Each structure stands twice: as C-alpha cells, then as structure tokens.
Amino acid sequence: MIDQQQLKSELKANFGYDHFHAGQVELIQALLAGDNVIGVLPTGSGKSLIYQFLSLHLPGLFVIVTPLISLMEDQANRIRMSDLGGVAVLNGQLDFQEKKYVLEGLAKTKFLFLAPETLQQPEVIRQLQRLSVGLFIVDEAHCISSWGPDFRPDYLQLGAIRRQIKPLTSLVLTATATDRVVQDIQQSLFGQEPSYLYKDSVDRRNLYLRTEFVSNPEEKWEILTQLLAHPWPTLIYASTRKRAEELALLIAQKTKRRVAFYHAGLEDGARLHIQQLFLHDQLDVVVATSAFGMGIDKQNLRLLIHDEMPANFENYLQEIGRAGRDGNQALTLIFVDVHDYSRLLKRQTSHQIRPEMVEHFFSMPRIQPQADLSIEQNQVLATYRRAHFPQETVIAMLKKTSKVRDDQLQIFWDFLNSDQCLRQQICRYFDHEDAPQPHDQLCCSNSHQSTLAEVLQWLNLPAEAVEEVANSLATRQQAWQRLFD
Amino acid sequence: MQPNLLLPFFSTDFRRVKAIYYLLTGKRTISNLSAGLEYGLLPYFRIFPKLSQADYFKALAELTAQHYLVQRTDEQPVARLTTTGKLAKTVLCQQDYWLHSVNYFEIGDWQIQWEKLMLSVQVISNYRHHITKYIPTTNHPLLLREIRHWFYRVGAHQQQEFIDSLAESIAQLPKLAQTILVNSLHSETFAGVSDFQLAQDLQLTGAEFQLARIEAISSLMTLILAEDPARVLPSLFQVPEQTLSRSAQRTYDLVQQGKSWSQIQQMSRQKEGTLKEHLLEAAILLTDFDFKAPLVRQIGQEDPEGFFAQKLTQIKSLKEGVSL
Numbered sequence: 001m002i003d004q005q006q007l008k009s010e011l012k013a014n015f016g017y018d019h020f021h022a023g024q025v026e027l028i029q030a031l032l033a034g035d036n037v038i039g040v041l042p043t044g045s046g047k048s049l050i051y052q053f054l055s056l057h058l059p060g061l062f063v064i065v066t067p068l069i070s071l072m073e074d075q076a077n078r079i080r081m082s083d084l085g086g087v088a089v090l091n092g093q094l095d096f097q098e099k100k101y102v103l104e105g106l107a108k109t110k111f112l113f114l115a116p117e118t119l120q121q122p123e124v125i126r127q128l129q130r131l132s133v134g135l136f137i138v139d140e141a142h143c144i145s146s147w148g149p150d151f152r153p154d155y156l157q158l159g160a161i162r163r164q165i166k167p168l169t170s171l172v173l174t175a176t177a178t179d180r181v182v183q184d185i186q187q188s189l190f191g192q193e194p195s196y197l198y199k200d201s202v203d204r205r206n207l208y209l210r211t212e213f214v215s216n217p218e219e220k221w222e223i224l225t226q227l228l229a230h231p232w233p234t235l236i237y238a239s240t241r242k243r244a245e246e247l248a249l250l251i252a253q254k255t256k257r258r259v260a261f262y263h264a265g266l267e268d269g270a271r272l273h274i275q276q277l278f279l280h281d282q283l284d285v286v287v288a289t290s291a292f293g294m295g296i297d298k299q300n301l302r303l304l305i306h307d308e309m310p311a312n313f314e315n316y317l318q319e320i321g322r323a324g325r326d327g328n329q330a331l332t333l334i335f336v337d338v339h340d341y342s343r344l345l346k347r348q349t350s351h352q353i354r355p356e357m358v359e360h361f362f363s364m365p366r367i368q369p370q371a372d373l374s375i376e377q378n379q380v381l382a383t384y385r386r387a388h389f390p391q392e393t394v395i396a397m398l399k400k401t402s403k404v405r406d407d408q409l410q411i412f413w414d415f416l417n418s419d420q421c422l423r424q425q426i427c428r429y430f431d432h433e434d435a436p437q438p439h440d441q442l443c444c445s446n447s448h449q450s451t452l453a454e455v456l457q458w459l460n461l462p463a464e465a466v467e468e469v470a471n472s473l474a475t476r477q478q479a480w481q482r483l484f485d
Numbered sequence: 486m487q488p489n490l491l492l493p494f495f496s497t498d499f500r501r502v503k504a505i506y507y508l509l510t511g512k513r514t515i516s517n518l519s520a521g522l523e524y525g526l527l528p529y530f531r532i533f534p535k536l537s538q539a540d541y542f543k544a545l546a547e548l549t550a551q552h553y554l555v556q557r558t559d560e561q562p563v564a565r566l567t568t569t570g571k572l573a574k575t576v577l578c579q580q581d582y583w584l585h586s587v588n589y590f591e592i593g594d595w596q597i598q599w600e601k602l603m604l605s606v607q608v609i610s611n612y613r614h615h616i617t618k619y620i621p622t623t624n625h626p627l628l629l630r631e632i633r634h635w636f637y638r639v640g641a642h643q644q645q646e647f648i649d650s651l652a653e654s655i656a657q658l659p660k661l662a663q664t665i666l667v668n669s670l671h672s673e674t675f676a677g678v679s680d681f682q683l684a685q686d687l688q689l690t691g692a693e694f695q696l697a698r699i700e701a702i703s704s705l706m707t708l709i710l711a712e713d714p715a716r717v718l719p720s721l722f723q724v725p726e727q728t729l730s731r732s733a734q735r736t737y738d739l740v741q742q743g744k745s746w747s748q749i750q751q752m753s754r755q756k757e758g759t760l761k762e763h764l765l766e767a768a769i770l771l772t773d774f775d776f777k778a779p780l781v782r783q784i785g786q787e788d789p790e791g792f793f794a795q796k797l798t799q800i801k802s803l804k805e806g807v808s809l
C-alpha cells in the first residue's frame with residue numbers, strides 16, 4: 001500500500017494542495033488496493049479530487065455517472081483545466097453528430113462524464129465494453145435509493161451496467177446519506193461483493209445556521225435588504241424560475257448589488273458566464289433555483305439564503321454546503337413562513353403520479369410522452385418502462401416514494417420549527433450521533449431566540465474585497481483594450 | 486415568451502398558428518416551409534429553437550384575451566391580427582430591438598454564430614495574454630474542435646486582422662447592437678457583464694433583450710458575410726450547411742446532373758414521395774430553382790391534380806409574387 005506521506009507529496013506536486021480533506025486519503029488508499037468504495041463526504045470536501053488523483057495511478061477509462069447536466073459540464077470543465085487527460089461529456093443535449101464524435105474519440109479519453117440514462121444506451125455500453133474501464137464512479141449515489149428524496153429509477157440500472165462494463169474498481173460518492181440509503185447503495189451496486197465505506201460527519205462547524213420566521217413577503221424583503229446591505233458574496237435559493245427572476249429584478253432595482261438569476265432556462269453560454277463572473281467576484285448576488293446545480297467551486301460565499309424552504313433535509317444540507325468552502329465563517333439563513341408547509345405539500349401532491357396515470361402510460365403501445373403529464377412525470381414513467389418494471393411494481397414504488405417525500409417534508413418542517421440546536425438535529429439525522437461540539441454562540445439560532453442584528457455582531461463575517469463596480473458598460477475601445485492589448 | 490413579441494409573425498389575414506410555431510422553432514417540413522414562404526416568414530426560421538409549444542399557445546391565448554388576435558379553428562387553428570393588434574405590430578417593428586437582419590438561410594443559425602463569436606474572441610484574447618487554462622464559453626465538442634482548427638489555421642497576421650476587422654464591423658452597427666456585442670464578449674482579461682445586467686442597463690425586458698441580441702449578431706453576420714470570403718472573419722462565420730437539407734441537396738444535385746426520375750430513385754434508394762418532397766424543398770428555398778427543368782415538369786404532368794403539382798404551382802406563384 002502506498003503510504004500517506006507519499007500520497008501527500010504527490011498531492012502537493014500535482015495539485016498544489018498541502019493537505020487532503022477528511023476521507024480523501026482513506027478512499028484513495030482503498031481504491032488503490034482494489035476495493036470497491038462508498039464515500040459519504042459533505043459537499044465541498046473535494047470529491048472530484050479523488051478521481052483526479054487516481055487518474056495518475058489507475059489505467060483505463062474513468063466513467064463518471066452524474067445526474068445533472070449542468071454539474072456534469074462544470075466538473076468536466078474543471079478537469080479540462082488540469083491536464084490530466086482527455087475529458088468527454090455524453091448527455092441528452094448533444095445532437096447525433098456530436099454524440100458520434102464523442103463515442104469515436106473515447107480511446108483518447110481518460111474521463112467520460114455521462115448521465116445515467118445515456119449510460120443505458122446499448123451503443124454506449126458496447127463501446128465501453130470494447131475499452132477497458134479503470135474506474136467506475138457514481139456521483140450523487142443517494143439517487144439510487146427509494147428511501148432518499150432524489151430517487152431516480154435510472155440509477156437502479158447502474159449495478160447491472162457495472163457488471164457489463166467490468167471496471168477494475170468502483171467509487172460511489174454522495175454528500176448526504178442516512179444508514180438506510182447507504183444500505184440501498186451497497187445492495188444495488190455491489191450486492192454481496194464487499195466494499196469499503198468511509199462516512200464523514202455532515203457537520204460543518206463554520207456554517208452558522210439560522211431560521212428566520214416571517215409572516216408576509218414584505219417582512220421577508222425587509223430582512224433581505226438588511227442582509228444585502230453587506231458586501232458579502234451571496235447565493236439565494238429560490239423555489240421556482242419565476243421567483244428567481246422576480247427576486248433578481250427586485251434586487252437589481254432596489255439595491256446597489258450586482259445580481260443575476262441562474263436557472264435551467266438559461267443557455268449554456270449564459271450560465272457559464274454567470275458562474276465565471278460570480279467566481280471572480282464580479283457579481284455579488286446570484287439568485288438560483290435549487291433544481292439547478294451550480295458546479296463552481298466558489299470558496300468565499302459568506303451568505304447563503306433560502307428564500308423558501310426546500311422539500312427536505314437532504315436538499316437543505318447540500319445547498320447550505322455551498323457556503324464557506326474556504327473554511328471561514330459563513331451565515332446560512334432560511335426563511336420560514338407558516339404557510340410554507342401546506343404550500344409545499346400541495347406542490348408535491350400536484351406532482352404526484354397517480355395510479356391511473358401509470359396505467360394510461362403503460363397502456364400505450366410504445367413509450368411516448370403524454371400531454372396530460374408534466375415533463376418530469378413523463379421522464380419518470382419512461383424510465384420505469386425502459387427498465388421493464390411491471391405496472392403494479394411501478395404503482396407501488398411511486399406510492400412508496402410519495403409517502404417517503406411527505407414524511408421527509410414533515411421531518412424537515414419539524415426541524416425548522418423546533419427550538420433545539422439545529423446542528424445537533426442534523427447530526428442525529430444523518431450521522432446517527434451527536435454533534436462533535438456542543439452548541440455555542442457561533443452555532444445556530446432562530447428569530448425567536450435572538451435578533452438578526454445580534455447574530456451579525458457575533459459572527460462578524462469578513463467583508464470580501466469587492467472589485468470596484470463599473471458604473472457604465474464598456475465602450476468598444478475599452479473592451480478591445482482589455483481583450484486584446 | 487413575452488406575448489406581444491409574437492405579433493409581428495401574424496397579419497390581418499388568417500395564418501396557421503402551428504406552422505408559425507414550427508417555423509420559429511425550426512422544424513423543416515414542406516408544409517412549414519411553404520407556410521413560411523407564403524407568410525414571408527422564412528427569414529425567421531429557427532429563431533426560437535427552445536420555445537415550448539405550451540408557452541407559445543399560452544402567449545397566443547393572452548394576445549387573444551387582450552383583443553390583439555382573433556383565433557379560429559378551421560381544419561386547423563388559425564389566427565389573425567385585429568386592428569389593435571396591427572397597430573401594436575407596427576409600433577413593435579419600429580423598436581431598435583426588433584429583428585431586421587435575421588435570416589436563417591443566409592446567415593445561418595444565430596445561436597451557432599453567437600457561440601462562434603464568443604469562443605473565437607475568448608480564444609484569441611487569452612492567447613494574446615498567454616493564458617492557456619480556462620473554461621471555454623461553450624460546451625459543444627464539435628464547435629470547440631472547429632474553432633481550435635480555425636485558430637491554428639489563422640496565423641499571427643490573421644489574428645490581428647480578426648481583431649481589427651471585427652472592431653471595424655462592429656463600429657458600423659447601430660448603437661444598441663454595438664453595446665450588446667461588446668459587453669457580451671469575455672475572456673480572462675475582460676469579464677463582460679451578464680445578460681441580466683445588460684438588459685437592466687438597456688432597460689429592456691428579458692425577452693426584448695433576447696431579440697436585441699439576435700438582431701445584434703444577425704446584423705454583424707450580414708456585414709461579415711458580404712465581405713470577400715477569403716478574409717478571416719467570413720472564413721470563420723461562413724454558413725457551413727447548404728440551404729437545403731443534406732438529402733434534399735443530394736436529390737437536387739442528381740436532377741441538375743440530368744439524371745432520369747427512375748435513375749434517381751434507384752441511386753438514392755428513397756421512396757418517390759420523399760424525393761418529391763426534396764424537390765419541393767428546393768423549390769421553396771433556392772432562389773434559382775428551375776421550375777422549367779424537363780424532369781420537374783415531367784413529374785408534375787404525371788399527376789397534375791396531385792400534391793406535388795399543386796404545391797409546385799403554388800410555390801411558383803408565391804415566389805413570383807414576392808419578386809414582383
């Protein structure tokens with residue numbers, strides 16, 4: 001086994017870091033020893049460094065399965081910057097010519113990112129069987145479990161596909177998994193084969209957790225303006241595209257902060273541009289929808305706001321995990337309105353796929369989108385059908401997942417409304433043990449317990465050096481000078 | 486979709502609403518293309534490739550509720566402008582963000598041209614500053630390859646020509662187009678601004694800004710593609726596809742080579758109906774389509790009451806009407 005000291009000097013030499021994050025070195029050692037590995041590591045702990053590092057040791061193609069197209073592109077771009085080998089992306093956004101080009105170039109590729117549904121295509125599997133796969137990586141692996149909130153039926157096929165493409169070894173990653181979800185991951189991907197599990201605590205001590213109770217939009221806006229008066233790099237999660245756009249507009253009109261909205265309706269180029277601007281502190285505030293992953297590694301997010309509660313603990317934890325990646329103190333704040341619970345429950349019920357919808361979908365001679373179903377509903381049912389699930393099983397599974405969702409919403413709602421330490425509750429839920437450190441002034445609060453002004457005083461968040469705001473747009477001459485001189 | 490922005494695609498005569506949707510999103514069928522010819526909307530082909538049918542119909546419903554539009558269902562849904570609608574259309578078409586330069590079949594897909602512009606500027610800007618590691622402005626693998634090849638082909642001399650002639654071309658555009666193009670460009674040394682901020686500063690709604698952007702890139706392309714094709718900008722932005730779809734082009738080539746109908750059927754192994762559609766596509770889209778070509782006349786005369794002959798006559802008269 002390669003010892004830790006040697007791995008550390010390699011880390012310094014090839015990636016420029018002095019230390020590994022918790023779990024990285026353990027997972028790397030286990031993979032180098034040929035074990036299959038499950039890693040439960042918090043958001044921002046450098047999961048992609050693990051396979052980047054391994055690319056210097058393991059031969060063959062690295063196949064990385066990841067569910068969100070935007071995240072896939074961002075991860076791929078980050079590796080492209082590092083000269084570790086060819087990078088390719090396969091997803092539903094590519095047209096026929098592009099896909100052909102990527103598949104034909106696989107022999108020269110080291111990292112292949114793809115969506116789970118793309119990996120199921122026979123021509124893709126055939127191509128992978130022809131090549132040797134060194135490492136099979138499943139990201140966001142909690143999607144495999146119907147006990148998880150983001151269950152994706154496509155993920156259920158990954159175990160079978162893994163057996164077909166026969167990788168040297170496999171790495172399974174997730175940021176949030178309860179024991180039950182970890183069991184599902186093990187069972188579905190590895191069955192009886194042994195695997196090495198590394199599970200880190202989800203606790204991030206430098207994140208202050210705050211719930212802010214509000215009773216109307218005006219009150220919420222008042223608190224928002226109070227917060228936005230500070231020059232902290234800020235990310236706001238909104239629940240819908242429409243809300244993200246409206247809120248960004250309001251902030252643009254009423255404050256001096258440079259703001260943009262960010263959601264799946266944006267074109268690729270615009271999305272990448274916003275990420276770059278945000279990363280380089282040329283945007284102060286981004287209002288994003290939670291359904292859309294932002295794969296940039298912005299280190300200095302000081303303020304993270306949930307405009308409305310997400311549907312469960314898991315999403316909440318993933319999303320607040322974007323704050324304070326540099327290890328410095330950051331404030332995460334979630335607005336809670338008494339009506340949120342019933343509103344979310346209603347939204348969930350309206351998205352639910354009822355048995356008669358399943359029956360109708362399955363009665364069609366072939367898979368075809370149904371006009372009375374949403375895009376997402378059509379996708380879910382198509383996935384089940386592609387995987388040859390019997391109709392009754394699908395109905396039963398959908399019933400179960402909808403029950404799981406309702407329960408999770410309830411649990412999260414109770415969490416938001418409790419007066420106990422929020423961090424303690426998170427640790428008990430995910431880690432099944434108490435928080436490593438007891439509650440103190442820099443831990444958590446809700447607006448019944450202390451005022452926001454008090455909290456801001458305790459935290460004394462570092463102000464970031466914000467680049468001077470240009471008052472007007474650039475002229476052609478100014479732009480040319482900076483672009484080409 | 487901001488509903489009023491759809492008004493210019495309608496007129497006071499009834500038009501087929503689905504055909505207009507398919508034109509705007511770029512679905513190439515004979516029925517859509519000939520509707521495009523009939524309504525004078527061919528230049529707008531594929532300007533909104535991502536517009537969903539639901540959004541489109543929702544916008545039309547709003548326009549109808551506001552009495553800009555009257556909808557009716559004949560064999561299929563049709564709509565026409567009311568007097569109020571016509572007035573609003575006239576006002577809209579005079580805005581500086583309205584689309585006067587767009588033309589899919591002459592300057593190509595505006596989105597691809599836009600991405601090419603962004604990427605080529607980024608590549609050259611970063612190269613001049615010796616920056617080699619950065620995230621490209623686009624994720625499309627074939628476009629990345631194309632620009633990479635182009636970049637290696639153009640030497641240092643042509644790089645300077647690129648920079649100078651791009652500046653020159655942009656300087657000839659209207660003020661709005663200049664502002665949008667200049668501030669959308671970005672590299673590691675010039676950040677540009679987000680579309681959202683640009684729209685704010687220009688006091689345009691998101692949808693109006695989108696039109697302004699399409700107009701900006703289209704007017705730039707119109708200028709560039711009128712230049713000598715050997716120069717560096719036209720060499721980058723030349724429209725790669727022919728006007729016709731690949732298969733239609735093949736069929737039309739065979740016709741022009743003087744092959745007989747049965748020879749063409751044999752060589753292409755396609756159904757007769759498909760081949761006829763290829764000819765109709767050529768008739769609609771090619772300015773120099775030869776309606777008098779012996780083979781074209783022969784196929785028409787075989788079944789003068791059939792779809793092909795009828796459609797061909799209709800296309801011919803529409804085109805003559807246009808050129809008058």
Ligand SMILES: [Zn+2]
Pocket residue numbers: 421422423424439440443444445
């Ligand atoms: Zn606490």
